[in-house]
Amino acid sequence: MKRDDERAKSITSVDVAKRAGVSRSAVSRTFTPGASVSSETREKVLKAAEDLGYRVNQLARSLTNKRSDLVGIVAANMDNPFRAEQIEQITRKLIEQNFRPILMPAEASEDPSRIIGMLLEYSVSGVIITSDTPPQSICQECVSLGVPIVLVNKKEIDAPVDRVLMDNVKCGEIALRTLHRKGANRLAIITSEKPSYSLEVRQKAFINLAESLDLAQVEIYTGSFQNYNGGAEAMHKLIASERSFDGLFCVTDYMALGSLDELRLSSTLSVPDDLQIIGCDDIRQSSWQGYALTTIRQDTDKLAQAVVQTLLDRFETPAAPATTRLLEVELIERSTTQKN
Amino acid sequence: MKRDDERAKSITSVDVAKRAGVSRSAVSRTFTPGASVSSETREKVLKAAEDLGYRVNQLARSLTNKRSDLVGIVAANMDNPFRAEQIEQITRKLIEQNFRPILMPAEASEDPSRIIGMLLEYSVSGVIITSDTPPQSICQECVSLGVPIVLVNKKEIDAPVDRVLMDNVKCGEIALRTLHRKGANRLAIITSEKPSYSLEVRQKAFINLAESLDLAQVEIYTGSFQNYNGGAEAMHKLIASERSFDGLFCVTDYMALGSLDELRLSSTLSVPDDLQIIGCDDIRQSSWQGYALTTIRQDTDKLAQAVVQTLLDRFETPAAPATTRLLEVELIERSTTQKN
DNA sequence: CTGTTAGCGCTTTCAG
DNA sequence: CTGAAAGCGCTAACAG
Secondary structure, X not given: OOOOOOOOOOOOHHHHHHHHOOOHHHHHHHOOXXXXXXXXXXXXXXXXXXXXXXXXXXXXXXXHHOOOXXXXXXXXXXXOHHHHXXXXXXXXXXXHOOOEEEEEEOOOOOOHHHHHHHHHOXXXXXXXXXXXXXXXXXXXXXXXXXXXXXXXXXXXXXXXXXXXXXXXXXXXXXXXXXXXXXXXOOEEXXXXXXXXXXXXXXXXXXXXXXXXXXXXXXXXXXXXXXXXXXXXXXXXXXXXXXXXXXXXXXXXXXXXXXXXXXXHHHXXXXXXXXOEEEOOEOOHHHHOOOOOOEEEEOOHHHHHHHHHHHHHHXXXXXXXXXXXXXXXXXXXXXXXXXXX | OOOOOOOOOOOOHHHHHHHHOOOHHHHHHHOOOOXXXXXXXXXXXXXXXXXXXXXXXXXXXXXXXXXXXXXXXXXXXXXXXXXXXXXXXXXXXXXXXXXXXXXXXXXXXXXXXXXXXXXXHOOOOEEEEOOOOOOHHHHHHHXXXXXXXXXXXXXXXXXXXXXXXXXXXXXXXXXXXHHHHOOOOOEEEEEEOOOOHHHHHHHHHHHHXXXXXXXXXXXXEXXXXXXXXXXXXXXXXXXXXXXXXXXEEEOOHXXXXXXXXXXXXXXOOOOOOOOEEEOOEOOHHHHOOOOOOEEEEOOHHHHHHHHHHHHHHHHHOOOOOOOXXXXXXXXXXXXXXXXX
């Protein structure tokens, strides 16, 4: 008897075929969704497979199929709860549709073409990009290779690719309208120095509408980064300015939380009586009773749904023109704005 | 001229070989780390590959190699910032080592053997499990198939597999010692009803040490879930009990934050003067100035490092006995305990 | 060092 | 419906 335990030899379709007394083709067919097999052989094969603990080898399959069902997700800023949730939802939906997500964290610092290269070597069926720093080159490469790609909340890139984006203009406008309606008219914005498409659009929409309503000029305070500390930093500047505001739009919740805490610690202003605040994204922490931040929600579940659907559609009709899905946003009133 | 644009035919090693005027083996070798090729041919091949935009097809390669370099990460509770960070770090380290992480979110509800099945069909080189609800069956299956698997912060499972765990006993003990040293002696614990290995160990260690120091009995308050709301819920019960405590150990930061907020909103007790609080995990939010929670840190970077190293070691020596790495923890003093 | 020859495990015409 | 045969892209002996 030979030692064959070195590396638990995995059972292949021929093993199953042999045991079922049929050909490899037969077993292949039973495991191929729309193939034609007599239910009789099918049974035999299934039985044999069961007995042997057979699993089709997707890697081998994809070699002939030319489709791996692997999908790359390139993401950055995963410390932002909004991102984390986004990614979780997307991976879930992908798996539901029988794809396998390969996660590639990518900070701005990294070479985008390197990371896309890693993905392409695995013949990914598609790529989803949610990172803030939008690697133009990645898109280029995917497009020319015919790899479907979908951009999440990105607009600036100039390439014929599918996109899913939340209605950032609405975000800014809703924020302004709400603040205005609730009586605020000395307005400020808190945002990040690091530019990012979504943030800029929100900010502009807010300011534009303010101007068209003839409100006083909106002041802008910035933090170095788009995160908690950045929010605190910007609020610090705002307070130091000694100017008096009664309405504040923080372009992301993540920053808003930092702003709120800084405000509480370094000022006697009360929210919402002296100052009303609105954030954007509706991250989980915003609903924590310690914050109870009024914000504008983007439904990450719908977002994920849209992203995956976009990918599916693209697989269906590779040549169709690039699409853009715009997602609804919704005001969530909590305690940082007047009851009104 | 034929239409060959249907699906941008990908270039293979033979294309490169042809153009470089060498054999396929030659090109294979140039792309195989420790292979022997004359620098002359290597150059030619590299040039040709460059020109053609060639990429080795890892899927095909793994078919012969018997190693895909794909690594499955099965994770649950990704809403917990601690988890999110853990996962991000692990994926980063994996990629650094040239592995590709396939992320599989898995709630308790899902069928573990289904999800491991999905992974096995892709011939993953290894599996990392960080989900709380520890699927015994998964381990069994991996072990019998010879797929390396590493369990993160899991002990209860009975299988000869590698583990990485933080020193939960120390967590409990440090919490108790710190509280005690700072003068607290009417102690309580906040934890989750849903049992989890780490949480239980922390709790027990805390209580055991309290007993051996002859302190008054430690009261336990629980929330339904191991999250923010669970923490608030438990604190609500604590307050309702009208008992007076001066030291509280929340078994996770995530719960601690909810507890803190609930305490502020529903009680006049002041922290740390009336009540000192210690959490565990050191999630990002704990350092936010709004919380400034004293806690016990587990370095997620080291954790990730240890996990990946464990995997690497296992690849090296598949037959070696199962290992367990215990990670140091460290007290981080912030404002919810006395300066002292 | 290099090319030739077999496969890896699976799917897919193509006859039967 | 079924089996035989060819091949997906790559690597690993094996001779030269």
